[in-house]
Amino acid sequence: MSRMGLVVVGAGGRMGQALIRVIAQSDDAVLVGAVERAGSAVLGRDAGEGAGVGPLNVPVSDDPLPVFAKADGVLDFTSPAATVEFAGYAAQARIVHVIGTTGCAPEHDARINAAARHATIIKSGNMSLGVNLLAALVEQAAKALPAADFDIEVLEMHHRQKVDAPSGTALMLGEAAAKGREIALADQSVRVRDGHTGPREAGSIGFATLRGGSVVGDHSVILAGTGERITLGHVAEDRAIFARGALAAALWGRGRKPGLYSMRDVLGLA
Numbered sequence: 001m002s003r004m005g006l007v008v009v010g011a012g013g014r015m016g017q018a019l020i021r022v023i024a025q026s027d028d029a030v031l032v033g034a035v036e037r038a039g040s041a042v043l044g045r046d047a048g049e050g051a052g053v054g055p056l057n058v059p060v061s062d063d064p065l066p067v068f069a070k071a072d073g074v075l076d077f078t079s080p081a082a083t084v085e086f087a088g089y090a091a092q093a094r095i096v097h098v099i100g101t102t103g104c105a106p107e108h109d110a111r112i113n114a115a116a117r118h119a120t121i122i123k124s125g126n127m128s129l130g131v132n133l134l135a136a137l138v139e140q141a142a143k144a145l146p147a148a149d150f151d152i153e154v155l156e157m158h159h160r161q162k163v164d165a166p167s168g169t170a171l172m173l174g175e176a177a178a179k180g181r182e183i184a185l186a187d188q189s190v191r192v193r194d195g196h197t198g199p200r201e202a203g204s205i206g207f208a209t210l211r212g213g214s215v216v217g218d219h220s221v222i223l224a225g226t227g228e229r230i231t232l233g234h235v236a237e238d239r240a241i242f243a244r245g246a247l248a249a250a251l252w253g254r255g256r257k258p259g260l261y262s263m264r265d266v267l268g269l270a
């Protein structure tokens with residue numbers, strides 16, 4: 001089969017650049033387009049030069065439609081508002097849409113679900129192998145340990161530029177814990193604590209968010225019992241782990257029927 005032609009949207013961003021580097025090293029895919037928002041300082045520049053891999057002969061454009069028309073897939077780590085627009089274009093072009101963007105509200109997810117009627121979408125709050133395995137382990141631990149005896153807390157730390165909280169990964173891990181306990185996360189999550197909160201509500205799943213420096217992404221799930229504590233965690237040291245996962249997801253999605261898939265489907269951990 002020919003190499004998969006991929007577009008990177010948000011090409012000037014932290015993840016956009018990591019994605020361009022990973023595609024440039026791949027034998028299975030080729031970069032055919034790079035998109036940034038209108039007014040961006042990187043428009044017209046060569047995407048490969050911007051990502052530090054030398055010229056790839058792909059200028060950064062602010063016009064997604066003609067770029068999507070010549071591609072097999074799009075890798076999208078941007079913002080929720082941009083992602084729902086790109087989901088519409090990807091569905092129109094009938095190409096694979098890999099979504100790593102986090103912080104989506106229910107109205108964004110509704111539009112992504114609608115686009116998945118026509119496009120193969122793979123969406124995950126974390127594209128790394130390690131975190132998806134961690135989610136499977138958290139589900140297992142939450143199932144095995146009685147909710148009356150073990151309290152679940154999800155702790156995350158990211159770099160100072162991150163704009164959404166809790167992280168998409170923290171929410172994914174919270175969902176995994178809730179699934180293990182056969183409860184709905186929305187009914188049981190405590191996202192913020194401040195002031196006189198009273199004692200911890202039994203069965204709840206708590207979140208704590210730290211921001212600072214250049215931290216790529218640290219996550220821990222603590223299962224705290226009386227007299228003992230289990231901590232399951234993951235440390236991301238390099239954004240290449242997410243980019244490699246996104247590329248694997250695009251290749252997996254090629255030729256697959258339209259629908260909304262997750263990284264756990266891609267990795268066979270579902």
Ligand SMILES: NC(=O)C1=CN([C@@H]2O[C@H](COP(=O)(O)OP(=O)(O)OC[C@H]3O[C@@H](n4cnc5c(N)ncnc54)[C@H](OP(=O)(O)O)[C@@H]3O)[C@@H](O)[C@H]2O)C=CC1
Nearest residue numbers: 010013014015036037077078082100101102125126127242
């Ligand atoms: N699922 C996963 O594995 C991972 C997910 N993420 C998520 O990916 C997203 C991006 O993260 P990161 O790369 O650090 O953020 P950055 O801010 O570095 O990159 C986002 C890029 O998207 C661009 N962008 C925004 N709107 C548009 C638009 N309409 N058209 C084209 N480009 C646009 C931004 O441009 P501008 O700067 O001009 O706004 C920016 O260059 C976040 O939601 C983050 O949480 C990150 C890492 C891993």
Ligand SMILES: O=C(O)C1=N[C@H](C(=O)O)C[C@H](O)C1
Nearest residue numbers: 102125126162167168169217
């Ligand atoms: O914004 C980031 O940087 C990251 N975002 C994702 C998230 O919200 O979980 C994944 C990763 O942790 C890095």
